[in-house]
Amino acid sequence: LVSRKRKPEDTIVNINGEAIGSGEPTFVFGPCAVESYEQVAAVAASIQSKGLKMIRGGAYKPRTSPYDFQGLGLEGLKILKQISKEFGLAVVSEIVTPSHLDEALDHIDVIQIGARNMQNFELLKAAGATNKPVLLKRGLAATIDEFINAAEYIISKGNDQIILCERGIRTYEKATRNTLDISAVPILKQETHLPVFVDVTHSTGRRDLLLPCAKAAIAIGADGVMAEVHPDPAVALSDAQQQMSIPQFDEFYETLQKFMKSYEIH
Numbered sequence: 007l008v009s010r011k012r013k014p015e016d017t018i019v020n021i022n023g024e025a026i027g028s029g030e031p032t033f034v035f036g037p038c039a040v041e042s043y044e045q046v047a048a049v050a051a052s053i054q055s056k057g058l059k060m061i062r063g064g065a066y067k068p069r070t071s072p073y074d075f076q077g078l079g080l081e082g083l084k085i086l087k088q089i090s091k092e093f094g095l096a097v098v099s100e101i102v103t104p105s106h107l108d109e110a111l112d113h114i115d116v117i118q119i120g121a122r123n124m125q126n127f128e129l130l131k132a133a134g135a136t137n138k139p140v141l142l143k144r145g146l147a148a149t150i151d152e153f154i155n156a157a158e159y160i161i162s163k164g165n166d167q168i169i170l171c172e173r174g175i176r177t178y179e180k181a182t183r184n185t186l187d188i189s190a191v192p193i194l195k196q197e198t199h200l201p202v203f204v205d206v207t208h209s210t211g212r213r214d215l216l217l218p219c220a221k222a223a224i225a226i227g228a229d230g231v232m233a234e235v236h237p238d239p240a241v242a243l244s245d246a247q248q249q250m251s252i253p254q255f256d257e258f259y260e261t262l263q264k265f266m267k268s269y270e271i272h
C-alpha cells in the first residue's frame with residue numbers, strides 16, 4: 007500500500023496547518039529529551055518566532071545504557087502538551103511500546119517510532135490503528151526494503167499518515183555517529199508515495215555537519231529536516247555532542263533559508 011506503483015500521487019501529511027510532502031520543506035526542531043518545562047519552553051519560543059509549527063522532544067528515551075537518563079515518561083508528555091497549547095506547536099514524540107500509546111494519544115500530535123523500534127511490529131500495528139500521523143525512523147541497520155516494509159505494517163492497519171525519516175545507518179565509518187544514506191531519500195520517494203525527512207542530528211552526531219547535511223537533504227528532495235536544539239547543550243541529559251544551542255539554531259535556520267531562496271526551493 008505504500009508503493010508508488012499502487013498510488014502515483016504524493017501522500018500529503020497535514021500537521022498543524024503544514025502540508026508535509028507538498029513540495030515545500032518543513033522542519034522539526036526541539037530537544038533530544040524533555041528535561042523540564044523551562045528547557046522545552048525556551049526552545050519552543052525560538053521555534054515559534056521562526057513561524058515554524060512543530061516541536062520534537064523525547065519523553066521515553068531508548069538509551070544504549072540502562073544507567074543513562076531514560077526520559078521523564080508521562081510527566082514529559084504532560085510538559086509537551088502544555089507547550090503545545092501555549093506555543094501553538096504540534097508535538098512530535100517517540101513512543102516505545104504499544105502499552106503507552108493510548109495515554110500518549112492524548113498528549114502528542116505525531117507518534118515517532120524510533121530507529122530501535124523500526125521492526126517492533128506490534129508497535130507499528132498499534133500506531134497504524136490510530137488516526138495520528140506517524141514519523142517512522144529508519145532502523146540502525148535496516149535496508150531500504152525493510153524500512154518500506156515497516157511503513158507497510160502501519161498503513162496495513164489503515165493509517166496512511168506516515169513520514170519516513172532517514173537517520174543514518176551503521177557502517178564501518180567512525181568519523182560520524184552513523185552514515186547518512188542520502189540516496190535513500192530519492193529512492194524512498196521513487197518507491198513510495200510517502201513524505202521523507204532527514205534527521206541530521208542522529209545521522210551525523212556532529213554539530214559541524216548539521217548545516218551541510220540539511221542543505222544536502224533539501225537539495226536532494228527531502229520533504230523535511232529534523233534537528234535537535236537545546237538551550238544549554240553542554241548540560242543536556244542526552245546527545246550533548248550534537249544538539250544546537252539557540253544562537254546556533256538561529257544561524258543554522260537563517261543560513262538554510264538563504265540557501266533555499268537561492269535555489270528557489272519553495
Ligand code: PEP
Nearest residue numbers: 064120121122143173208
Ligand atoms: C530521537 O529522535 O530522539 C532518537 C532517539 O532517534 P533515533 O531513533 O533515530 O536514534
Ligand code: MN
Nearest residue numbers: 038234244245
Ligand atoms: Mn537525540
